[in-house]
Amino acid sequence: MSAELLLAYTQTRYLVLDRGGSVVAEARVGERSPSLDALLAENGATSGVFITAWNPRSVTAAPEVNDVAHCRLAEEVVAAGWVGLPHRGVGADPSWTEQGLLVLDLGEDEGLALATRYRQNAIVVVDVGRPARLVLTT
DSSP states (O other), rough: OOHHHHHHHOOOEEEEEOSSOOEEEEEEETOOOHHHHHHHHTOOOOOEEEEEOOSGGGOOOOHHHHHHHHHHHHHHHEETTEEEEEEEESSHHHHEEEEEEEEOOOOOOHHHHHHHTTTTSSEEEEEETSBEEEEOOO
16 A cells, blocks of 8 residues: 555544434544544444445545445445444545445454455544554455
């Protein structure tokens, strides 16, 4: 992975959204998030994984391709019995965004396997009271 791409991941804001699209919590790699800790507690969770199906291998895909991939990911999360909250990744350049899910209490290994199936380079793992961690799939 290039240093530039790694920097982009670490500078991204991982925003959890409510059903109306308002931000209810935010995570940043390397930082602890009281708002995310509270959100996890409200949902009876102790951890979560930010994951997306958009832009596999960080190559820009057409919006309709991204939408289909996101729907498949959301369906897979529900079918497995996990809870996925909507999230939007917003880069340092706010014109770049990706839609995804914060999957509650998804284990890191399961998150990596899921990300690998959707050809993603990384996930962001969060645990209550700890800084968010970027974990690479490769």
